[in-house]
């Protein structure tokens with residue numbers, strides 16, 4: 001039953017169902033602030049800076065929100081992936097409180113900006129629940145007691161949190177939080193972009209951003225120099241140009257890229273109320289319920305794995321669908337998509353100045369929309385010389401605070417030598433191109449070269465080098481998403497080799 005329902009699902013996020021306007025036109029030669037990346041962080045920073053009197057330019061490689069902002073499940077919550085008791089243990093109670101306050105500030109900011117700019121993005125306050133595992137909890141007593149401890153700490157730190165014995169959707173123990181929210185992320189982003197345009201500020205899609213140059217300080221966009229006083233890199237992964245190759249490589253080692261699988265569809269059972277529901281399974285499941293027209297709609301995600309390290313991605317969707325049908329039996333699955341989540345070893349993002357007048361924001365984990373918004377606010381403050389309370393805590397140059405964070409940093413970085421070496425020791429697959437089914441891809445040896453071969457639905461063959469342009473690992477075929485994914489640091493490419501997501505900046509080489 002699951003396979004059948006998935007076979008009919010549209011491979012696109014719910015947010016992309018509408019057709020927003022394009023942002024094209026001439027490039028400026030000079031602005032006050034250049035922003036690379038048209039997701040929630042870049043557009044929030046640009047909007048706030050324009051409000052403060054700056055001329056800003058946002059340069060997006062593809063379409064606005066084409067990256068993770070358009071593939072999110074759109075939870076607006078201050079409840080972080082890193083449990084509050086763990087945050088407090090690592091950084092102290094004051095820091096844990098500051099991080100959650102940052103999420104609450106971000107939700108308030110989205111609400112006020114959407115009102116101020118007249119953006120119809122369906123912003124709505126809803127309750128949130130952090131629940132014991134939705135299904136199959138082998139240690140329910142421990143889950144329950146850990147939730148109770150979290151609720152107690154959250155309440156002590158001033159948050160509207162309470163422990164409940166039975167919470168939706170599966171009547172498990174949970175913490176209930178007031179004042180979380182939902183919205184339509186792309187409607188919001190395109191609304192911000194429209195408000196940025198004009199009076200010397202611009203937003204441009206389809207921009208190829210190359211190197212940065214120092215004298216005069218400028219970024220090269222589509223081959224043209226755009227001189228700026230400040231540069232914001234809001235691309236999730238650091239561009240090589242920001243700190244030179246070594247600096248970008250060292251920074252990349254602090255980021256861990258995971259793929260998260262998402263399903264969406266209307267639900268018949270209206271007793272499940274609009275809200276945000278996450279569980280404490282590992283990896284965790286997350287459910288957003290909202291009203292869409294006259295229908296109630298569920299978005300369900302989970303099955304996270306490190307990008308490029310699981311090739312049977314169809315099975316991930318099938319397992320996710322099985323769980324969803326146990327949690328919300330009345331759902332009709334109509335869409336599926338994949339998002340990328342960037343984690344850090346200590347659970348907190350990196351936001352701030354990395355070189356004079358150069359700012360970066362990344363590592364938002366499952367809180368991309370709230371941390372992305374907070375990052376926009378922090379970067380505005382930094383550029384205007386008004387430090388925000390989060391600056392020191394989220395400093396991109398901070399060192400691991402705990403042994404656990406240090407251990408994770410080492411563990412996550414074993415992937416690079418492991419996959420690089422193992423792929424080269426693996427016997428060459430010399431099976432012919434003719435054995436690749438339509439719609440599939442495979443890395444095979446052709447003329448002594450590892451080639452990523454994709455057979456399109458019409459039977460045509462596309463061949464590109466299998467060597468990732470970041471640091472030389474071999475890419476793997478992602479069947480569900482029809483992409484080439486790199487297991488070392490999580491770069492993703494289209495079947496034709498174009499970059500979907502970094503750290504790789506150059507496309508896979510064409511093979512004739």
Ligand code: FES
Nearest residue numbers: 468470471486489
């Ligand atoms: Fe780093 Fe591919 S080698 S992402």
